[in-house]
Amino acid sequence: MEGLKSMTTIIQGFLLALQFLTRIPIPISLPWKKETIKVALISFGLVGFVIGGILTGFLYFAYPLLPYWMSAFAIISFWVFLTGGLHLDGLMDVADALGSNASLEKQREIMKDPHVGSFSVLTVVFHLGWKTAFVYGLFTIDTIEFYQLSLIFLFVPACSRLLALYLLYFVPVMKQEGLAYEWKKHLSYKDAIIAVLPIAFIVFFAPIMAYLFVAYCFIFFILQLLIKKTFHGINGDVVGASIEGGELWGLALAWMYISFVMV
Numbered sequence: 001m002e003g004l005k006s007m008t009t010i011i012q013g014f015l016l017a018l019q020f021l022t023r024i025p026i027p028i029s030l031p032w033k034k035e036t037i038k039v040a041l042i043s044f045g046l047v048g049f050v051i052g053g054i055l056t057g058f059l060y061f062a063y064p065l066l067p068y069w070m071s072a073f074a075i076i077s078f079w080v081f082l083t084g085g086l087h088l089d090g091l092m093d094v095a096d097a098l099g100s101n102a103s104l105e106k107q108r109e110i111m112k113d114p115h116v117g118s119f120s121v122l123t124v125v126f127h128l129g130w131k132t133a134f135v136y137g138l139f140t141i142d143t144i145e146f147y148q149l150s151l152i153f154l155f156v157p158a159c160s161r162l163l164a165l166y167l168l169y170f171v172p173v174m175k176q177e178g179l180a181y182e183w184k185k186h187l188s189y190k191d192a193i194i195a196v197l198p199i200a201f202i203v204f205f206a207p208i209m210a211y212l213f214v215a216y217c218f219i220f221f222i223l224q225l226l227i228k229k230t231f232h233g234i235n236g237d238v239v240g241a242s243i244e245g246g247e248l249w250g251l252a253l254a255w256m257y258i259s260f261v262m263v
Contacts, residue, residue: 013039014046021047021161023084037186042195044165048158049198051082055157056150063139063146072136075153076128090240091127092120097237104232108174111237127248134251141258148208152254155209158199159216160246163223164239165195171224174233211261215253216246 012030017040019026030036058078062071080088097107099119110117138144138152169192173181203213223242227234 009035010039012036014043016040017043017047018050021086022051022082023086024050024082034186037183038188038191041165041183041187042191044161045158045195045198048156048161049154051079051157052154054082055079055153059149059153060146063149068139069136072132072139075135076132079131080128087240087243088124088127090237091244092116092124093237094241095123096120098230107231108235111235127244131248131251134248134255137255138251138258141255143262144258148258151202151206151209152212152251155199155202155212156247156250156254158202159212159250160243162195162199163216163220163246164242166192166220167224167227167234167242168239171227171234172232174231174235179236180234180239211257212250212253215249219246219249 013036015026015028016030016032016036018024019030020040021044055075055078059071059075062074066074093111093113096113096117096119097110099117100107100110102110138149165187168180168184169187169189173184175181199213203210223245227238227242231238
């Protein structure tokens, strides 16, 4: 009976993470309790693998049928559809706050403001443009094989969400309230270690992805310093922006590595 209860908690926690990080329909009410939240936090990377797996399946059909530029645009469009633009919203709020050159308190107020500013519009246009460009660049590499593309599309969403989880753990929250605070207070060192195991498993069996893992360790070190210096803490918008930034970082590094190192 106890084992069944634990399995139920694991499933509910995973579905809670899926519900929180994507727009994949989960038409059930999930309990918001400590055990379920902890499983959800551990599942951040696994949700990334789910997103990557769906993208890879989409790529399997689109890649051979469409021109490369159209395939690239289609997969980025589908990527945004899967996440519902949730993390793009965080990126846009952070862009408006940084672009304001205002005081720290004013920047925090801007991030709460539902209105869209010019800095956020410019940021999202260039952000999606560069993501599309790097995907297109990967498609046009003559020596790349489909399994390499599949690994990249699996690895990048997973590592980007793990990056956000580690920032949430190591960076203090801006205020003792809000969703980021509610997540963080249930996140332990043990949870952070368990969360990285699925990605470590992929790296072990596909060591070709080790370069990306190292690149994400590097960007984590840089981002946590920048967030502490700029905002003196983290909130939901910064978490979302870090996921989007992590995905762009992963695609850029994958393109550069395969183009200039492997070739």
